[in-house]
Every structure is written in structure tokens, then in C-alpha cells.
Amino acid sequence: MTSLIGNQKYSITTNVGSESKPQKVNDLLLDSRSLMQKELRSLLEENIDSAPFERISELISMLLHDFQLSSKDMKINTFKSLNSNWYLFCKWCEKRSITPIPCTVDNFELYILEQAERVKFNTLKVYSWAVQTMHLAAGLPSPTEPLKIKKMFEKIEGYKLSEGEYISQASAFNESHLDVLERALSDSHRIIESRDLAILTVAYESMLRESELARMTFEQLSFTRDGRGLLLVPITKSRHSGEPDKVVLSLKCLDAIDKYVEMSGIERTGYVFRKVHKSNKIGKQVKPLSGVAIDKVFSNAFRKMEIIAPRLVRGNTPWSGHSARLGACQDLLAAGFSLLEVQVSGRWSSPAMVYRYGRDILAEDGAMAKFRAEKR
Missing domain, CATH: 1.10.443.10 (Intergrase catalytic core)
Structure with missing residues (x-):
């Protein structure tokens, strides 16, 4: 399978050897991915001045690497769709010197608004799904979730419907x-x-x-x-x-x-x-x-x-x-x-x-x- 994360630039370092260690008795019941996610969530709550950004980047890198390894279990069409739509987002980010992951809510909003001028609403939802999937895979909050983004999608859908765009479907074989x-x-x-x-x-x-x-x-x-x-x-x-x-x-x-x-x-x-x-x-x-x-x-x-x-x-x-x-x-x-x-x-x-x-x-x-x- 093609790599989901190969040849793409992130504001993270790559060190797939420093796995999270159990700190509490309950941690002994967790797998390595769950431990990394738990540690990352804890570090993301740190103050900006004291946050260990190198460790945060390291954890993001390891979680993405783990997701890449497990992607072989995806259905082929799902993997192809994720890979191609994530690639489109990364290329858009590269042209604007924007970091694709983690992506800010404002940058994601800009991305969708630009694409809305040329693609159908259903395609926009697929773009959003790809960005959401990769952020969740990295253990990060998804820029697709805030209320302002949901409201933006509602407005775009309403506009496209008013312009006569409807969900098309195959002709029926009766x-x-x-x-x-x-x-x-x-x-x-x-x-x-x-x-x-x-x-x-x-x-x-x-x-x-x-x-x-x-x-x-x-x-x-x-x-x-x-x-x-x-x-x-x-x-x-x-x-x-x-x-x-x-x-x-x-x-x-x-x-x-x-x-x-x-x-x-x-x-x-x-x-x-x-x-x-x-x-x-x-x-x-x-x-x-x-x-x-x-x-x-x-x-x-x-x-x-x-x-x-x-x-x-x-x-x-x-x-x-x-x-x-x-x-x-x-x-x-x-x-x-x-x-x-x-x-x-x-x-x-x-x-x-x-x-x-x-x-x-x-x-x-x-x-x-x-x-x-x-x-x-």
C-alpha cells in the first residue's frame, strides 16, 4: 500500500522508539497506542510556556506511524479515498506554507471555503473526513469539530441547494x-x-x-x-x-x-x-x-x-x-x-x-x- 504519511512535511519529529511507559496500575491494562494517546492528551493540557513540544511531536509521530501500520486492515477503497484526499489537503497546505498536521481551525476553514467554489458538497464532506481521520489518528483534536465549522458546512450546503445542486444517484434498474x-x-x-x-x-x-x-x-x-x-x-x-x-x-x-x-x-x-x-x-x-x-x-x-x-x-x-x-x-x-x-x-x-x-x-x-x- 502507498504510505499515508510518506513524503509529507509535518511540524513533528520522527522517533518511533520512545514509547510511553505505564505510570499507574490502570496503565498496565492499556496497549501501547492507548498509552501514547493518554500521555499526549495530558501534555496538550500543559501551559504553552512549559509544554514539552519535542515530546508532543514525538508522540504525534509515533501515533501516525502506528496508524500507517494498521492501515493495511482498511478496506482497499477506504484506504485509497483517505490517501488521495489527505494528499490533496497536504498539497494545498504546502503551497501556502501551512502545516497540515496539526491544522488550525482557521486554516481548515480557509481550505474548505476555497474548495467549495469548485466541488460539490458531498466532496467537501469527504475532504473533511480525511482531515478528521488523520488528526484523530495522530491523537489530536480535529479542526473539523468546532461549532463554527459545522455552521460553515450548513451555510455551504444551503447555498449549494439554492443554486440547484442536489445529490445525484444512479438510474434505477427496475x-x-x-x-x-x-x-x-x-x-x-x-x-x-x-x-x-x-x-x-x-x-x-x-x-x-x-x-x-x-x-x-x-x-x-x-x-x-x-x-x-x-x-x-x-x-x-x-x-x-x-x-x-x-x-x-x-x-x-x-x-x-x-x-x-x-x-x-x-x-x-x-x-x-x-x-x-x-x-x-x-x-x-x-x-x-x-x-x-x-x-x-x-x-x-x-x-x-x-x-x-x-x-x-x-x-x-x-x-x-x-x-x-x-x-x-x-x-x-x-x-x-x-x-x-x-x-x-x-x-x-x-x-x-x-x-x-x-x-x-x-x-x-x-x-x-x-x-x-x-x-x-
């Missing part, structure tokens, strides 16, 4: 789209089209995220008493441990998987969805399909829909790997299922995303919409 593609692809003799139909069907019925769909294995798939599929989802975005989630797959979905497996000749072990070569053969799959590969399945399906049923995708942007999750959410809400039922099906930790994905459907179900529906 059941109506799946039905058309089933009729178009079910008799295909090409492995890639059989695989893609299975991917689209599983994605819609399971509401799996891209990474979860790509990691799906035959070992995770069992069957209910009536013959439907029961898919275990060991790790999700909102849950990283504990009992796995379970998703039921219909008989039609299992038929799509079976046809793909039979046509491809793969063994029912390991990853279910695999790369198909131009020769119409499947190679050995040692790692899951990439997010780009899943997105390509959906974008190819969108192009096919533009040919065979253009009215169903009129005005839509091409689908991505997230489109089936969005479309399934909307279809469930339109069918009259409650927010809680949809939240459980999508394995969201709160109803906030259900509201976001289904805002158009929920608007149609609003009191005034119903009240005025019959008016002409």
Missing part, C-alpha cells in the same frame, strides 16, 4: 427492465449473456452491493424447504462481524444461475460470477470480479434496452452496479411495503437511504399528492 431482458436473453447461447442475466437477476432480488455481488460464492448458497435459494452475506458495508445476513432468491433466479453454470461448465465451488473470455469460455477465477466489470454488465444491459425497449429508459443515464439496489428499493415502496420492510430487505442500518432512494415514490404517496390526484 423489475420492468429485468422482465424485458429476461425475454431477450433467456434463449441466448452465449455464456456472457447467460452470466449477465444471472448477475442482473441476483442483483435485483438480493439488493446486494457491487462488492457483495462480486464476492458471492457457491458455498454461501443453500436452499429453503420449498426449493428457493438462501444466500448468506457474511460481510456488508454496515456490518463487518456477527451473524451473516440471509437473502432469499426465487426459483426463477436460481434457474438463471443454473443455466449459466450448465452453459459454462464450471464447478459449483468458489466464486459464482466469473470472467468470460472473448472465446466464449470461462477462465480460472482467483479473485472476485471488479467493480468495473459489474458496472460493465449493467451498462451493456442498458445499451440493449435502448434498442429493444427504448421507452423504458428514456431520459435515463446508463445503469451502474448500484442501479439494481436502487430500483428494487423503489419497486418495493411502490408495491406498498413499509419503510421498515424495505430497510430490512436492503440491509440498511437506518431508513435514511430508503428515503433518499425512494423520494420520488414517497412523494407520490404524500398526503397532498393523494388529495389532489383527482383534480383536473
Whole structure:
């Protein structure tokens, strides 16, 4: 992995050998990182005239070094996002001869205000997250936390909304789209089209995220008493441990998987969805399909829909790997299922995303919409 702290200038010294020593009985129960954080918090309370700045710098350096070592346990996309957005902040600081860590609240405010002129509000929140993460990793107060910063973000959000900036989302892949593609692809003799139909069907019925769909294995798939599929989802975005989630797959979905497996000749072990070569053969799959590969399945399906049923995708942007999750959410809400039922099906930790994905459907179900529906 690329270093989070390599080749970056800090107002700290680097001496990764002087770890904090236990001073009290309770300290014996703490690990080395907790001891360093405890010592740093104590030193930060010292008067400016008597504060041991060399030791403070030393502790910050050691805590950052410890964070760098533990960053290998991060999810790859999280690490990449942190690394790239922290790098942007450091480059901005370097141009202005500002120390990136510790960063003052005023300097962070200036950074966000400058970036707000050119990027969307969601991007600003990611910038803030990166700065906050690195400061907390160094055992320092985050410049993102003061009330004036929170008020600043509220003002920026309000301004951007007034200027017409809204959170965009992927185009929805709905059941109506799946039905058309089933009729178009079910008799295909090409492995890639059989695989893609299975991917689209599983994605819609399971509401799996891209990474979860790509990691799906035959070992995770069992069957209910009536013959439907029961898919275990060991790790999700909102849950990283504990009992796995379970998703039921219909008989039609299992038929799509079976046809793909039979046509491809793969063994029912390991990853279910695999790369198909131009020769119409499947190679050995040692790692899951990439997010780009899943997105390509959906974008190819969108192009096919533009040919065979253009009215169903009129005005839509091409689908991505997230489109089936969005479309399934909307279809469930339109069918009259409650927010809680949809939240459980999508394995969201709160109803906030259900509201976001289904805002158009929920608007149609609003009191005034119903009240005025019959008016002409």
C-alpha cells in the first residue's frame, strides 16, 4: 500500500522508539497506542510556556506511524479515498506554507471555503473526513469539530441547494427492465449473456452491493424447504462481524444461475460470477470480479434496452452496479411495503437511504399528492 504519511512535511519529529511507559496500575491494562494517546492528551493540557513540544511531536509521530501500520486492515477503497484526499489537503497546505498536521481551525476553514467554489458538497464532506481521520489518528483534536465549522458546512450546503445542486444517484434498474431482458436473453447461447442475466437477476432480488455481488460464492448458497435459494452475506458495508445476513432468491433466479453454470461448465465451488473470455469460455477465477466489470454488465444491459425497449429508459443515464439496489428499493415502496420492510430487505442500518432512494415514490404517496390526484 502507498504510505499515508510518506513524503509529507509535518511540524513533528520522527522517533518511533520512545514509547510511553505505564505510570499507574490502570496503565498496565492499556496497549501501547492507548498509552501514547493518554500521555499526549495530558501534555496538550500543559501551559504553552512549559509544554514539552519535542515530546508532543514525538508522540504525534509515533501515533501516525502506528496508524500507517494498521492501515493495511482498511478496506482497499477506504484506504485509497483517505490517501488521495489527505494528499490533496497536504498539497494545498504546502503551497501556502501551512502545516497540515496539526491544522488550525482557521486554516481548515480557509481550505474548505476555497474548495467549495469548485466541488460539490458531498466532496467537501469527504475532504473533511480525511482531515478528521488523520488528526484523530495522530491523537489530536480535529479542526473539523468546532461549532463554527459545522455552521460553515450548513451555510455551504444551503447555498449549494439554492443554486440547484442536489445529490445525484444512479438510474434505477427496475423489475420492468429485468422482465424485458429476461425475454431477450433467456434463449441466448452465449455464456456472457447467460452470466449477465444471472448477475442482473441476483442483483435485483438480493439488493446486494457491487462488492457483495462480486464476492458471492457457491458455498454461501443453500436452499429453503420449498426449493428457493438462501444466500448468506457474511460481510456488508454496515456490518463487518456477527451473524451473516440471509437473502432469499426465487426459483426463477436460481434457474438463471443454473443455466449459466450448465452453459459454462464450471464447478459449483468458489466464486459464482466469473470472467468470460472473448472465446466464449470461462477462465480460472482467483479473485472476485471488479467493480468495473459489474458496472460493465449493467451498462451493456442498458445499451440493449435502448434498442429493444427504448421507452423504458428514456431520459435515463446508463445503469451502474448500484442501479439494481436502487430500483428494487423503489419497486418495493411502490408495491406498498413499509419503510421498515424495505430497510430490512436492503440491509440498511437506518431508513435514511430508503428515503433518499425512494423520494420520488414517497412523494407520490404524500398526503397532498393523494388529495389532489383527482383534480383536473
